[in-house]
Amino acid sequence: MNARQQMLTISGLEYCSQIKQDLMNKQSSPNKANNNNGVAMNKNDKLASQLGMNKPITRRDFINGTLATSAVMLCGLSAPSFAEKADSTPSRPQWNPWTGYGGVGDYSEANGNTYNVVSSAHRIRDNTWSQLPSSDDVEHFDLVIVGGGPAGMLAAYEFQKLTQGRKRCLLLDNHAIFGGASKQNDFMVDGVRLTGPQAANDFAVPAPGSGTQMDKLFTELELPRQYDFVQPSEPFQHIRLSTDNYTNMDGIGENLVDVGYYFSKTEGAPRPYFSNNIWADKLKKTPFSATAKRDLLAWRQNQGGNEGLTDFALDNMSYSHFLSQIKGYDKTVLDMARPLVGLLTGLSPENASAKEASHFVMNLKRSIPSFPGGNSAFTRALARKINPHAISGDNSFSNMLFGSVNFAALDSPEQATRMRLSATAVKVEHQHQDHQSDKVEITYEQAGTLHKLTAGQVIMASGGWVNRHILTDMPKVTANAYEEFIHAPALVINVALSNWKFLAKLGVGAVRWFDDEHQLGFCGNLRAPMQVDGHTPPMDPNKPAIFTLYMGLYDTAETDAKRQTMAGRIRMFSTQYADYELMLRRQMTRMFSKYGFDAKRDIAGIVLNRWGHARLARPAGFMMRSDGSQNPLEIVKQGYGRIIIAHSELNGAQNANGAFQHGARAAKLAAERI
Numbered sequence: 001m002n003a004r005q006q007m008l009t010i011s012g013l014e015y016c017s018q019i020k021q022d023l024m025n026k027q028s029s030p031n032k033a034n035n036n037n038g039v040a041m042n043k044n045d046k047l048a049s050q051l052g053m054n055k056p057i058t059r060r061d062f063i064n065g066t067l068a069t070s071a072v073m074l075c076g077l078s079a080p081s082f083a084e085k086a087d088s089t090p091s092r093p094q095w096n097p098w099t100g101y102g103g104v105g106d107y108s109e110a111n112g113n114t115y116n117v118v119s120s121a122h123r124i125r126d127n128t129w130s131q132l133p134s135s136d137d138v139e140h141f142d143l144v145i146v147g148g149g150p151a152g153m154l155a156a157y158e159f160q161k162l163t164q165g166r167k168r169c170l171l172l173d174n175h176a177i178f179g180g181a182s183k184q185n186d187f188m189v190d191g192v193r194l195t196g197p198q199a200a201n202d203f204a205v206p207a208p209g210s211g212t213q214m215d216k217l218f219t220e221l222e223l224p225r226q227y228d229f230v231q232p233s234e235p236f237q238h239i240r241l242s243t244d245n246y247t248n249m250d251g252i253g254e255n256l257v258d259v260g261y262y263f264s265k266t267e268g269a270p271r272p273y274f275s276n277n278i279w280a281d282k283l284k285k286t287p288f289s290a291t292a293k294r295d296l297l298a299w300r301q302n303q304g305g306n307e308g309l310t311d312f313a314l315d316n317m318s319y320s321h322f323l324s325q326i327k328g329y330d331k332t333v334l335d336m337a338r339p340l341v342g343l344l345t346g347l348s349p350e351n352a353s354a355k356e357a358s359h360f361v362m363n364l365k366r367s368i369p370s371f372p373g374g375n376s377a378f379t380r381a382l383a384r385k386i387n388p389h390a391i392s393g394d395n396s397f398s399n400m401l402f403g404s405v406n407f408a409a410l411d412s413p414e415q416a417t418r419m420r421l422s423a424t425a426v427k428v429e430h431q432h433q434d435h436q437s438d439k440v441e442i443t444y445e446q447a448g449t450l451h452k453l454t455a456g457q458v459i460m461a462s463g464g465w466v467n468r469h470i471l472t473d474m475p476k477v478t479a480n481a482y483e484e485f486i487h488a489p490a491l492v493i494n495v496a497l498s499n500w501k502f503l504a505k506l507g508v509g510a511v512r513w514f515d516d517e518h519q520l521g522f523c524g525n526l527r528a529p530m531q532v533d534g535h536t537p538p539m540d541p542n543k544p545a546i547f548t549l550y551m552g553l554y555d556t557a558e559t560d561a562k563r564q565t566m567a568g569r570i571r572m573f574s575t576q577y578a579d580y581e582l583m584l585r586r587q588m589t590r591m592f593s594k595y596g597f598d599a600k601r602d603i604a605g606i607v608l609n610r611w612g613h614a615r616l617a618r619p620a621g622f623m624m625r626s627d628g629s630q631n632p633l634e635i636v637k638q639g640y641g642r643i644i645i646a647h648s649e650l651n652g653a654q655n656a657n658g659a660f661q662h663g664a665r666a667a668k669l670a671a672e673r674i
Contacts, residue, residue: 003541009436033508051585052596052600053578074321097442100577103494103607105186106405107376112198112492112609117174118573119613120445125467129426129443134450141170143670144442144455146425146470148173149180150200150656151648152461153382154217154663155670156269157415160386162671164415164424169454172182172444174424177405181611181654184373187496189544189604190539193402195492196527196546198609202244202657204368213660221381224397227369228531230518232504232539240339241509241528241539244370245548248510249340250361254279257525260508262591263287267514272590276508292332299323299333311355315624319349319357335514339362346488346617351561356618356652372530375656383410386417398533422446428458428643429473435641457673459644459666464636465613467645475640482630484622485649488552488565489572490614493584494519495547496605500526502597504541513591515566520583521551549584552614561619569612581606616649624650637662645671 050052053226097113102108113121123129142157145152148171156171175574177183181199189196205225206215218225229485240258247253260276263269268287275285279300283293306314307326314322319341323329337357344360345352371377381400383390389409410419423446431437431454442453460467468474468482503509503526510525528547529536537544551567584606585599633652638647639645646666651658 004101033261040470043333047586048582050600051582052588052603053582053585094098097578099179099575100581100608101605103185103187103605106177106407107198107373108186110179110183111607112186113612114176116176116422117424117503118236118612118671120174120426121466123445124424129445132445132448132450135452138452138454139170139452140439140469142456142674143169143442143459143495144453144457145169145171145181145459145461146428146442147194147461147463147647148175148178148379148419148421149461149648150182150378150382150659151398151646151663152180152459153178153386153665154660155384155459155461155646155667157386157421157650158664158667159670160417162667163674167416167674169417169421170455172423172425173415173419173421176422178410178419178421179376179379182375182379182616182656185494185546185573185607185609187494187544187546187605187607189307189496189498189546192544193535193547194496194537194544195370195372195402196548197245197370197376197492198491198494199374199441199490199611199614200654200656201247201370201374202368203375203378213290213664217419217660221378221385222395222397223377223381227527229369229528230531230536230539230598231528232509232541233633236504236541240507241526243528243530244368245374245525245550246369247310247368248512249343249523249550257510258508259510259512260503260506262511264514274506274511276506284454288332289330292330295327295329295333296336299327299329299336306358314355314358315353316621316626317354318620319354322358323349323536326596338556339552342554343490343522344552344615346486346552346554346615347561347619348556350556350559351564351617351619351620353620353623356623366416369530370527372401372532372535373651375451378656380405387415390419396533398535401532401537420446423451425462425470426450427472428460428470430643431640433473435473437642438491440642446510455642457642457644457670459646459670460639461646461663461666463613463647464649467647471643473641477635478638478640483636484632485636486562486565486617486619486622487613488554488615488617489569490610490611491521491549491551491572493549493551493580495524495584495588495603495605496607497545497547498602498604499542500545500547501541502592502595502602503547506592509589514622519585520580521549524549535554555674565617572610573612577608580608615654616652618652642673 037110055438074406086560099114146156152171156169159169178484183198183199185196186193206212206218208225229243231237231241242248242255242257248257248259250278253580254277258277260274261278262274262438263286264272278286282297297420320334323334340361341349341357345356380391384400387409389406391403392406393403425442425444429441431439431441439454440458441458442458444451464482464485512517512523524547525564526547554564555567555573558564558567585603588597589599623631633650636645637650644666646662648654648659648662650662
């Protein structure tokens, strides 16, 4: 058995065993909820109260005695009592202590992978969905699309256009609103509406007439080509804010954004302190050693130069090996690169391909625009084109971004293309095992009941982590290829602030700290809001704003890529909302209290967006095969029979361009087969 085959046989049972023991320990102490850092708390916890844990906006009355629901499900334990009390209506569940506060508006019940979404997904994984009651009704469509993210939405739009709306199409989405990872969080704070992305959040404006897919889409979706962004008001106009949530993450972005770096004893500082824009003075105000400073500057200036190595050689070594063995850099360089590599590749540098990691690190040359809700704008624009009644109000750009979704109109029988939400596909297979049948059968769950569909064709725009379970008649070659896919978790936290005077006092709009087991993430920032008529919040330090944290979750103690992502996923699923909230409030207090920050006064709301399979992880040798075998992405992309597979990760990374590329490819193929 070779190393790759050995990796694929690894089980998560050892992790589940440990999680089970941890949860049983929690159950034996019902008056306390422990987070991953050993913090114990209860209703009377003085510190929690001082940090604002009892504020009504976050509904703190539930915290006593709650457990980590998803980890329980992940490891096969019985669900705790609060899970049993959850509303059975997926589209509008009651408050759930694991999901937490979801903000306001149409996205308030769809913040990342909610309890209901995870519950349904685990029924698929554990093959327990068949125990649910079934409906006798069977509907038929010319095309069924599974997955309502950018790939599925684009496929629905293109198919409707190519068939002139003469064919019946149904899109199934397992969330309470379409969008996949391209969704948003909304808050109302002191009369100001704040909107932030749940995940995907930046885009490039295509050149008019360039003929690219994005150029055509911008024209057809009636998206502007020019955008203005609001920068801080006087006397704080000197503070440079990013227009997205990525530019502040790497060193090159410092040319465009003011970033404060927080140093503590872990980095060798005699006492904690902030230093702004550390690259501008060549790291003089950092606590790093002379050797570390020299190597960090060389790394930044060289931008990961490949030392004459081919792409093939780079892809077949880890980024850690490249930095330490090929470049000979001090370990501080690896520490600086680690959290960004972990977030964007899904793996620590010890596992991530050097080629893939180098693509992301130190690669930003300019600020990239972001819509208020991130890439939710694309899926909202597509929804409006698919169904003119999808979003209430006029046809303006402003209303497309902020108008209310007309949920009742989405699944109207009068529409050629219908969208059915909170509907989780659990089984997709041809009527005959030889794939020669003229129909595909789809079973999906909605509101705790199983329903049946048949379709002439199916586009699987859902991710590989679920497709491998619900495509029950896959050819062995496709199933084997899917087994090589490794998916990494990620967490995005949007913090609604009543003011950001503490950041203004620091003179920055973004903050970077150093990743360790006691910290949440590695960076956070404010965005300069896009100027949209009637919907632009002021960038005044005395006014509300959103502070956003992006973080990968990986366990550096694990040397195997598959086990590493599994450990990160369990860590995320075994942490309650209450624990994350307390960790965040303590961390922000530790860093910012010196500058006037008061968690109880200044935090108006916190929304967690958990993504259990946020991105396709690319370990060394995954993309460019050392044994000469075909890449598994190419095998899966071929689909089989009447099933077309088209999710964004087939390009090796989830992004809007890949999603639209595969959505358009699938729609064209489906239309040609009609």
